[in-house]
Amino acid sequence: MRFLTPLAALAMTTAAHATDIEFWYGNTGSNEKAILAACEAFNASQDQDHVSCVGQGSYEAGMQKAIAAYRAGNHPVLIQFFDAGTLDLMLSGAVIPVSEAMPDAPWDSYIPGARAYYETADGKLFSQPYNSSTLLFYTNKAMLAEAGIEKTPETWEEVIAAARTLKEAGVSCPFATDINAWRQIEQFAARHGVPIATQSNGYDGLDAEYVIDQGIVAQHMNNLADWHEEGLVRFDAETKAAKYNAAFSAGECAMIEGSSGGYTSFTEALGADAITVTLPPMYEGQTRHNTFVGGASLWLMKGHDEAEVKAAQNFLDYLRTPEAQLEFTAATGYLPVTQSALDLLESSGRADAPEFATAGPGMETLGAPGNADTRGIRLGFYVQFRDIFAEETQRAYNGDITMDEALANSVRRGNELLRRFEATYAAN
Amino acid sequence: MTQSPFRSRLIxxxxxxxxxxxxxxxxxxPVAEAIRWSFFLEQPFGGGSTFVGLANFRRVLSDPEFWKSLKLTGIFMVTASVPAVLVPLVLAMAADRGLRxxxxxxxxxxxxxxxxxASIGVIFGFIFNPFVGILTPLNxxxxxxxxxxxxxxxxFITLIVANLWNGIPFNFVILLAGLQALPDTYSKAAALDGAGPWRQALDIRLPLLAPQLFFVLVLEFTESIINAFGLIDTMTRGGPGGATTLLVYKIYADGFKGYDLSGASTQTVLLMILVLLIAAAQFLLMERRVKYER
Known part of the structure; x- marks a missing residue:
């Protein structure tokens, strides 16, 4: 085998100049199937490059393995990383910004809401947006109708009024969510136009500090705690399905706030006609700003030869085509994020098809007017902060501490992380 | 002096x-690497590291979260190890008596x-599930x-029970082997003097079993600190609200989920020192009372 491999490789390069590259991704389930389908379609579309797509089980595991592999020098050239790791990767020195590697690609076609998240303050785009999701609001039509609710709630006030009606009608789980910071504060703060940390969520400097213990964010968190106490809001562990989105699929919970990427799994379980998918709720009297793009993006890693980088770029080019984007959207519920893909969707006349149901509200919330605080999250060790936030607020929901104490603790521990991150990268 | 079976030390x-x-x-x-990193601020992707002296230790030792998880580790060590030795002891004594x-x-x-x-964790996760598990009637x-x-x-209780279940086989085997190796002349002599089964167990078997009990206890104390990881990762993930974030899980979470290699290394070094101290204390305090000669 050892003698054969170089020979075989030689035979292949002389025959077709094929370059084999590896691509690591983290998704599972129906989203993984769509990624593998895209890989196959790319390999079938040409015989110059061959990409092997390798699943890592989850975003977090993918990041962990990438760190270990990069330190050992056997990392692949192309890796999908999740939103929360953005700043860690930008400062890692391990990646090549895509706008530098591929200056001629049509980066301007990306809608600002999807692009700003992965872009530095001076306009350098680090990664190519891939499976882009955002927060949407889902309801189970039948459950709402049975309780006599005619209109899909649009504001938090209406959501909670509906939840009370549902509870009175005997629904054990009117509104479900989880304690993840992505849902509770990131997307909430963005669409209400406020930051979660100073320096525009870190975009303007590493010396940012968390501010989630004040303003409308703190008010909302306190409301959630009250509504939870009242039995209107349920979290993962309090549902029979043990997960808010699975509980929605199972028809246990009537309303959820969830990723657009979950849409396909909901329609598979309940049917496309049985649910509504709309913009995430705002508080009355607030102006709607854009939500953040969630999900993950594709990063070019350093340390590979020209041929491999070129092959990776070809794959990125392929994934960026409007056709490939729409294919992926139809299979998953993730959003098309370039203007060209949206144009194609419009001109193809499929915009009203059920498999593109998330595209409408998704683009509306991603494309809402933004400000300096709604570009994204640019905070160090942010993955750990999400865990801290979950831990502290869980204690508040259990009644061990008040929500204000939980938020104050999160800010204190989060700021310690930020200062350590600053010190870790001070040498750069 | 015994003859060495090998001709030279080289072989x-x-x-x-x-x-x-x-x-x-x-x-x-890895231990050397952990000690080295505990004196540096290390970038996750290896981009660069800064020597910071004892700053990492100062930070960890002044962090209330570290002390909280250390306290939880201590509570778990005692509440999980003691039943994990006592239950197998009772079982071993029963099995040794040749009951039906x-x-x-x-x-x-x-x-x-x-x-x-990890498999135990998954299974007990189901068993203790509040909606479909065995305690559902309580709810x-x-x-x-x-x-x-x-x-x-x-x-915390689910962890202790799973850990107990996990600890039974090994401790049971060691204790049963110890009991069966006891010469039955003592028991017979005691029986002749009118000692019942309980008196024999307490005054003869237990003292003679001391070496095995000591061995099992030392192992169980040190193991419970480290081994809880698999159970925590599959059953509670340190939650809810950090209630089961023992130090060993906190190190994993900080290092692998938070990319804080320096903080995780520093806590690893501290945990290592702790385990050594506990083992040393047990040897100093308890081993003097253990008589290996029979």
Whole structure:
């Protein structure tokens, strides 16, 4: 085998100049199937490059393995990383910004809401947006109708009024969510136009500090705690399905706030006609700003030869085509994020098809007017902060501490992380 | 003085070298690396590191979260280890008495050893599920009384029970072997003097079993600190609200989920010192009372 491999490789390069590259991704389930389908379609579309797509089980595991592999020098050239790791990767020195590697690609076609998240303050785009999701609001039509609710709630006030009606009608789980910071504060703060940390969520400097213990964010968190106490809001562990989105699929919970990427799994379980998918709720009297793009993006890693980088770029080019984007959207519920893909969707006349149901509200919330605080999250060790936030607020929901104490603790521990991150990268 | 079976020390070393190499590669080298990183601020992707002296230790030692997880580790060590020795002790004594089912029990009780910690975690996760597990009837009587997903104490109890189940086979085997090696002349002599089964167990078997008990207790104390990881990762993930974030899980979460290699290394060094201290204390305080000669 050892003698054969170089020979075989030689035979292949002389025959077709094929370059084999590896691509690591983290998704599972129906989203993984769509990624593998895209890989196959790319390999079938040409015989110059061959990409092997390798699943890592989850975003977090993918990041962990990438760190270990990069330190050992056997990392692949192309890796999908999740939103929360953005700043860690930008400062890692391990990646090549895509706008530098591929200056001629049509980066301007990306809608600002999807692009700003992965872009530095001076306009350098680090990664190519891939499976882009955002927060949407889902309801189970039948459950709402049975309780006599005619209109899909649009504001938090209406959501909670509906939840009370549902509870009175005997629904054990009117509104479900989880304690993840992505849902509770990131997307909430963005669409209400406020930051979660100073320096525009870190975009303007590493010396940012968390501010989630004040303003409308703190008010909302306190409301959630009250509504939870009242039995209107349920979290993962309090549902029979043990997960808010699975509980929605199972028809246990009537309303959820969830990723657009979950849409396909909901329609598979309940049917496309049985649910509504709309913009995430705002508080009355607030102006709607854009939500953040969630999900993950594709990063070019350093340390590979020209041929491999070129092959990776070809794959990125392929994934960026409007056709490939729409294919992926139809299979998953993730959003098309370039203007060209949206144009194609419009001109193809499929915009009203059920498999593109998330595209409408998704683009509306991603494309809402933004400000300096709604570009994204640019905070160090942010993955750990999400865990801290979950831990502290869980204690508040259990009644061990008040929500204000939980938020104050999160800010204190989060700021310690930020200062350590600053010190870790001070040498750069 | 005994004759060495090998002609020269070199040959002995040669035979030992695979093991030495493995230990060095998978234990001493990572330990050395952890100690080194505990004095640096290390970037996750290896971009650069800054020497910070004892700053990492100062930070960790002044962090209330570290002390909280250390306290939880201590509580777990005592509450999980003691039943994990006592229950197998009772079982071993029963099996040793040659009761009707003891032959079967001797086999069956060893089986759990074949199940990995992570699998045990998954299984007990189901068993203790508040909606479909064995305690569901409790929740029907008093809604919300059993909720390991939201109640820290409930979650802690599930860990202790799973750890106990995990510890039974090994401790049972060691204690039973110890009991069966006891010469029955003592028991017979005691029986002649009118000692009943309870008196024999307390005054003869237990003292003579001291070496095995000591061994099992030392192992269980140190193991419970480290081994809880598999159970925590599959059952509670340190939650709810950090109620089961023992130090060993906090190190994993900080290092692998938070990319804080320096903080995780510093806590690893501290945990290592702690385990050494506990083992040393046990040897100093307890071993003097253990008589190995019979």
């Amino acid at each position: 002995a070393l040669l035979f030992l070298s695979p093991l030495i190499l493995l230990t060095a590669l998978f234990f001493y080298w 089912t003891s032959r079967i029990a001797r086999n069956v009780l060893v089986w759990p050893k074949g199940v990995a910690g 029907q009587l008093w809604p919300g009384i059993w909720s390991p997903g939201t109640d820290g104490v409930d979650a």
